Amino acid sequence: MSEAFLDVKDLRVQFPTEDGLVNAVDGVDFAVSKGRTLAIVGESGSGKSVTSQAVMGLVNRKSATVSGQVFLDGEELISARPEQVRSLRGKRMAMIFQDPLSSLHPFYSVGKQLVEAVRVHQDVSKDVALKQARDMLDRVGIPNPDRRLKDYPHSLSGGMRQRVMIAMALLNSPELLIADEPTTALDVTVQAQIINLLTDLQHEFGTAIVLITHDLGVVADMADDVVVMYGGRIVERGNVDDIYYRPEMPYTLGLLGSVPRMDVDRAERLEPIPGQPPSLIRLPKGCVFRPRCPYHELVPGNRCAVERPELLPVTPDHAVRCHIEPARRREIALERLGVHAGATGSTLMEEK
Numbered sequence: 387m388s389e390a391f392l393d394v395k396d397l398r399v400q401f402p403t404e405d406g407l408v409n410a411v412d413g414v415d416f417a418v419s420k421g422r423t424l425a426i427v428g429e430s431g432s433g434k435s436v437t438s439q440a441v442m443g444l445v446n447r448k449s450a451t452v453s454g455q456v457f458l459d460g461e462e463l464i465s466a467r468p469e470q471v472r473s474l475r476g477k478r479m480a481m482i483f484q485d486p487l488s489s490l491h492p493f494y495s496v497g498k499q500l501v502e503a504v505r506v507h508q509d510v511s512k513d514v515a516l517k518q519a520r521d522m523l524d525r526v527g528i529p530n531p532d533r534r535l536k537d538y539p540h541s542l543s544g545g546m547r548q549r550v551m552i553a554m555a556l557l558n559s560p561e562l563l564i565a566d567e568p569t570t571a572l573d574v575t576v577q578a579q580i581i582n583l584l585t586d587l588q589h590e591f592g593t594a595i596v597l598i599t600h601d602l603g604v605v606a607d608m609a610d611d612v613v614v615m616y617g618g619r620i621v622e623r624g625n626v627d628d629i630y631y632r633p634e635m636p637y638t639l640g641l642l643g644s645v646p647r648m649d650v651d652r653a654e655r656l657e658p659i660p661g662q663p664p665s666l667i668r669l670p671k672g673c674v675f676r677p678r679c680p681y682h683e684l685v686p687g688n689r690c691a692v693e694r695p696e697l698l699p700v701t702p703d704h705a706v707r708c709h710i711e712p713a714r715r716r717e718i719a720l721e722r723l724g725v726h727a728g729a730t731g732s733t734l735m736e737e738k
């Protein structure tokens with residue numbers, strides 16, 4: 387048993403479809419301790435949401451095969467009974483979904499749903515639950531919480547709905563919170579409020595947070611550790627400084643290339659990664675990033691096309707999946723982003 391509050395080992399999720407087997411999550415390992423934030427970043431379709439749904443026991447086992455191990459405070463959940471996982475969900479672990487409407491019931495008022503969420507896990511009266519619901523709406527920055535309790539989800543703006551869902555996730559002070567793109571639908575000021583709220587709650591309750599986001603600025607603000615996913619696999623992992631200032635995997639360099647930088651003109655600095663993410667049905671034999679990688683020719687013998695790189699450590703915290711020698715990878719990062727070789731952080735982002 388490890389010390390991490392959440393410990394995910396060799397997680398795999400496959401969906402059988404008419405076109406073939408979709409390998410949405412293909413052997414993912416990560417761990418998060420209490421009070422820490424792990425960010426999962428990667429392009430659309432890389433398996434971030436399916437990974438988090440599998441952790442929460444929300445992948446339908448009738449339409450998918452889930453394997454590997456998920457330990458929550460030492461208790462294994464993939465092989466646990468569904469009732470067992472359900473009793474942990476909403477109490478010890480909670481999730482903020484990418485799409486708020488998918489987790490709010492259209493026919494019930496906000497108040498009724500929040501009260502219900504409290505009373506499923508706590509033996510308290512309706513009045514006590516209502517007070518908790520009201521206080522939490524207040525904490526997530528919802529004006530007039532008493533009035534909002536009576537509203538129905540569809541009558542709220544997108545930002546308000548997102549906050550209601552965040553309130554619902556936080557109601558029972560979960561020890562693990564998975565936040566899937568929690569701020570995408572919100573304007574910048576509200577985004578900052580929500581990030582501050584999550585950080586405050588983390589300090590107060592020692593919550594372990596898994597933050598899924600496209601926004602590398604949010605990652606820099608909140609995360610302690612980062613995993614970069616591509617094609618259902620982790621291609622680089624490290625602490626936040628490793629990923630920002632000592633990145634090595636060409637895909638990570640591509641992601642960071644689209645982050646605003648202080649030292650490059652606004653017009654030329656946002657360069658999305660050319661090409662499309664891979665189909666997860668028939669993944670290439672070698673490196674999944676090979677069709678889009680500008681550096682594969684640096685590796686002799688067509689190795690990138692035929693041999694799958696392992697996720698190998700460069701330091702105890704930092705691991706990279708790429709056939710290029712570490713020293714050469716660092717040179718490339720320096721040429722490409724001006725990072726590495728003792729960069730202190732002054733070159734990347736800061737501006738948001």
Ligand SMILES: Nc1ncnc2c1ncn2[C@@H]1O[C@H](COP(=O)(O)OP(=O)(O)OP(=O)(O)O)[C@@H](O)[C@H]1O
Nearest residue numbers: 401403408410429430431432433434435436437666
């Ligand atoms: N029920 C399903 N049946 C078949 N394929 C699925 C199913 N759910 C997800 N997938 C596939 O799994 C892959 C990973 O999806 P996932 O939603 O995890 O991506 P993501 O990284 O969260 O992307 P985004 O950033 O757009 O939210 C995608 O190719 C998706 O089409």
Ligand code: SF4
Nearest residue numbers: 673676679690708709
């Ligand atoms: S293994 Fe090859 S194709 Fe993959 S990222 Fe490294 S250089 Fe590029």
Ligand SMILES: [Mg+2]
Nearest residue numbers: 434435436484
């Ligand atoms: Mg997603």
